[in-house]
Amino acid sequence: MSANHTRAPTGAALRVKALEALLEDKGMVDPAAIDRIIDLYENKIGPRNGARVVAKAWTDAAFRKRLLADATAAVAELGYGGPEGGHLVAVENTARVHNLVVCTLCSCYPWPVLGLPPMWYKSFAYRSRAVRDPRGLLKEFGLEIPERVEVRVWDSSAEQRYMVIPRRPAGTAAMSEQELAALVTRDSMIGTAVIAPPSHKAFARS
Ligand code: FE
Numbered sequence: 001m002s003a004n005h006t007r008a009p010t011g012a013a014l015r016v017k018a019l020e021a022l023l024e025d026k027g028m029v030d031p032a033a034i035d036r037i038i039d040l041y042e043n044k045i046g047p048r049n050g051a052r053v054v055a056k057a058w059t060d061a062a063f064r065k066r067l068l069a070d071a072t073a074a075v076a077e078l079g080y081g082g083p084e085g086g087h088l089v090a091v092e093n094t095a096r097v098h099n100l101v102v103c104t105l106c107s108c109y110p111w112p113v114l115g116l117p118p119m120w121y122k123s124f125a126y127r128s129r130a131v132r133d134p135r136g137l138l139k140e141f142g143l144e145i146p147e148r149v150e151v152r153v154w155d156s157s158a159e160q161r162y163m164v165i166p167r168r169p170a171g172t173a174a175m176s177e178q179e180l181a182a183l184v185t186r187d188s189m190i191g192t193a194v195i196a197p198p199s200h201k202a203f204a205r206s
Helices: 011-025 031-059 061-069 071-077 124-132 134-140 177-183 186-190
Strands: 087-092 097-102 150-155 160-165
Touching: 031 061, 031 071, 031 160, 031 177, 031 186, 061 071, 061 087, 061 160, 071 087, 087 097, 087 150, 097 124, 097 134, 097 160, 124 134, 124 150, 134 150, 160 186
Parallel strands: 087 160, 097 150
Antiparallel strands: none
């Protein structure tokens, strides 16, 4: 494993922190507004890119093949890449294998497809338990992986970052790529969740 991600924050990151603290002190920025922006990139805008990648992999066999062979090149076809991308590797969940992504040393994460990492991804508890007791950890996320399914844990680094291709849920054969993308959650691409079959409530109401 690379030691590259053990580096302290860069000068630029420290300057941003210092600037943010100063602006807050002077009442020039609202910390709640900053939190809302972070939430936007952490939960909304960021992971939608990855969701599009997953939906395309589910519906386009040739793309899925290219994605598994060279994810960096495949996501570039959709216009995704850039800083904090590193070399991207896509790992696919199957009936026999469930994949889980972690960065044991810090918080390496595939920004171009997943956005900003959630707080828990950076926590010591997550980083250590993902390796020591992945099944126990997944249970805390509400995910019980049957014994017959192998759990594979992938340790990200600055050079190599992973995304999980979750399994396509049942009952989605008639859905468009766009509708499928809407089902894909951030956590399912980290491996701490699976995607539930779509609810039929929308049809039952009306
Ligand atoms: Fe890291």
